[in-house]
Amino acid sequence: MNFQIAMLLGQDGVTNGAIYALLALSILLVFTVTRILLIPLGEFVTFGALTMAALQAGEPTRLVWLLLALTLVDCALDLLAAFRSARGVRLPKWVPFKLGYALLLLVLVQNLPLAELPMAMQAILTLALVVPLGPQMYRLFFQPIAAAHSLVLLIVSIAVHVAMVGVGLLLFGPEGARTRPFSEAGLALGPVVLNSQTLWVIAVSLGLIVALFLFFERSLYGKALRATAVNRMGARLMGISPTLAGKATFALASLIGALSGILIAPITTLYFDSGFIISLKGFVGAIIGGLVSYPVAALGALAVGLVEAFSMFWASNYKEVIVFTLIIPFLLWRSLTSRHVEEEE
Amino acid sequence: MNTNDQPNTLLEVKDLCVAYGQVEALSNASLRVGEGQIVTVIGPNGAGKTTLLSAIIGMLGSRGQVRFDGTLETVPEVEVLVGRGLGLVPEKRELFGSMSVEDNLRLGGFMRYRRGDAYLDGTLAEIYSLFPRLFERRKQLAATLSGGERQMLAVGRALMAKPKLLMLDEPSLGLAPLITREIFRIIADLRRQGVSILLVEQNARAALRVADYAYVLETGQIAMQGPAHELADDPRVIEAYLGLASKHQEMLAT
Numbered sequence: 001m002n003f004q005i006a007m008l009l010g011q012d013g014v015t016n017g018a019i020y021a022l023l024a025l026s027i028l029l030v031f032t033v034t035r036i037l038l039i040p041l042g043e044f045v046t047f048g049a050l051t052m053a054a055l056q057a058g059e060p061t062r063l064v065w066l067l068l069a070l071t072l073v074d075c076a077l078d079l080l081a082a083f084r085s086a087r088g089v090r091l092p093k094w095v096p097f098k099l100g101y102a103l104l105l106l107v108l109v110q111n112l113p114l115a116e117l118p119m120a121m122q123a124i125l126t127l128a129l130v131v132p133l134g135p136q137m138y139r140l141f142f143q144p145i146a147a148a149h150s151l152v153l154l155i156v157s158i159a160v161h162v163a164m165v166g167v168g169l170l171l172f173g174p175e176g177a178r179t180r181p182f183s184e185a186g187l188a189l190g191p192v193v194l195n196s197q198t199l200w201v202i203a204v205s206l207g208l209i210v211a212l213f214l215f216f217e218r219s220l221y222g223k224a225l226r227a228t229a230v231n232r233m234g235a236r237l238m239g240i241s242p243t244l245a246g247k248a249t250f251a252l253a254s255l256i257g258a259l260s261g262i263l264i265a266p267i268t269t270l271y272f273d274s275g276f277i278i279s280l281k282g283f284v285g286a287i288i289g290g291l292v293s294y295p296v297a298a299l300g301a302l303a304v305g306l307v308e309a310f311s312m313f314w315a316s317n318y319k320e321v322i323v324f325t326l327i328i329p330f331l332l333w334r335s336l337t338s339r340h341v342e343e344e345e
Numbered sequence: 346m347n348t349n350d351q352p353n354t355l356l357e358v359k360d361l362c363v364a365y366g367q368v369e370a371l372s373n374a375s376l377r378v379g380e381g382q383i384v385t386v387i388g389p390n391g392a393g394k395t396t397l398l399s400a401i402i403g404m405l406g407s408r409g410q411v412r413f414d415g416t417l418e419t420v421p422e423v424e425v426l427v428g429r430g431l432g433l434v435p436e437k438r439e440l441f442g443s444m445s446v447e448d449n450l451r452l453g454g455f456m457r458y459r460r461g462d463a464y465l466d467g468t469l470a471e472i473y474s475l476f477p478r479l480f481e482r483r484k485q486l487a488a489t490l491s492g493g494e495r496q497m498l499a500v501g502r503a504l505m506a507k508p509k510l511l512m513l514d515e516p517s518l519g520l521a522p523l524i525t526r527e528i529f530r531i532i533a534d535l536r537r538q539g540v541s542i543l544l545v546e547q548n549a550r551a552a553l554r555v556a557d558y559a560y561v562l563e564t565g566q567i568a569m570q571g572p573a574h575e576l577a578d579d580p581r582v583i584e585a586y587l588g589l590a591s592k593h594q595e596m597l598a599t
Contacts, residue, residue, distance in 0.1 A: 139490070220451060220458050227441045227452050234439035239427035239456035239506070 009309040014266065014280075015198045017305020018205035019260045022252055023282025024289065025212065026253040026300040032229035033249045034242075035150045036142055038156045041282070042275025043164035044130060044257025050168070050272065051176035051258075052126045058115030062171045063129050064106050070136040071102040077139070082270035105129060119182060123262050127255065134254025137245040142250075143243055145204065168272035176274075179265040202265045208256065209298065223250060281308070281323060288330050300330075352379035354412075355510050355541050356401070356431075361409035363393075363400045371407070372398045378510060378543050383536050385552040385573065386545040387586060388562035394545040395436055397562065398512050402433050404428055408410045414509060428456050432508030436515045438499040442488035446479055449487050449498055453505030465505070472501040475531065493524035500531065504540075511535065512543040517551065528553055547588035553577040561586075 216222035285301025400407035403421030426461035546552035
């Protein structure tokens, strides 16, 4: 291996690692706030990438029908809950807004000249389509069982993942897709040419990580989410609803997932079922952080990306094996150093 | 002590029942807290005092009626009641241990922040003047505080919401006598500022001294009730709750 190859692999590793880091952060965020291991996170990645590809091909993506269907179910449940509760007037104020949003997107997707839109608009439209699926997923599948044992939450999470993969096949078909790169230019640093997409991935990931940091450290809403993670009972006594916190974290997770999908779509060909393995690597990062520490999780995920890139060079057949074997020493180390805490609920 | 006979009712609980499986932890408990009053519920360990408070605020499922500030809650919901001005300082404090003292306090005002209440910083300053200790420690993590400071933080955090009624669950539990006295001084202070208080205590003597009206809860049922100073003179109460043991505690405390 010479310097050039090492740089190339390093570049690959950092690019993937940045994406894994984002996914690790969302897995951690969702887990600490809601105790749910978000297995379907990868589906947000593939849905984001494939929707972007569909838009670029000028197809009115079928995802919008999924959004509409979920919105209808969501609104129906809200109305039912409002009907059952004594305070009939309190809840449904969001119903017209939600329905209007889904219908607006339906009209936009059916009528806009999708392929001719500037890429930024396509990306925004993709996010507008995919991100609401996060809170809706929480509302439909997790809110009714929010108090359940975390094992039950995990099983439901797996079921949702499997269902989403099926839905993905239905919506996007079995073909893989790749999107156009954001820009063609590269940046030459001495003998190394940095791929422009790499720079985009790193810049957007860093920007997002800084934004998340500021949100959780500076704003009271971010602190309220952290408070829910630290002490659910205490947060409820402050009027911080776990339902709202759950929906908000799922929205953040679907935003990060879909954005990651848009970012890597020009680099890798993604299929309807590629999401799982990607989010699993983010999960390895989260495990390295002990499902507690955000910075360690992000660094761990970055390391996963680098290990993956270099093992591709030395032992490409064993790439996944090497990456997932990484988890074992960390699990051992964790189980030896951390004391076992009984689950509170 | 001046007992206002019939101030406006702030909280009215009627026939509240809570069952854990087959075991009835609370049966047909009824009580009333008037505006500006301190009402205390005393009783031995395991009588259902914490259960009572949890059921009122909606942490536990219950049967019965809870009417707070004029609205009947058929199914009390924590977030709704907190938003309407009911605060609870639970027995376990439930602080945000890995967050700073000031963040804990600010989160106490979360509901007001959501409504766009601009006076939050003012309230924060008031809390700091009530508990100068918290101001000194405002940058520290809540988990590093001592027992008494934690209790102050829990009370301060609840006060950030400017509750109409504050429910305190065993505020003196596990605290040194000096700090217990400090806590009861603050409870009396709060009443002077117009906060109504529902106080649940094992330290019956201190509770009866500060309260206007008192209930005695025994094995899930209201066994006795009356103006606090009358209950304090009741021979049954004296024998059961103000006996020698607590006399001894009392001497330590003063």
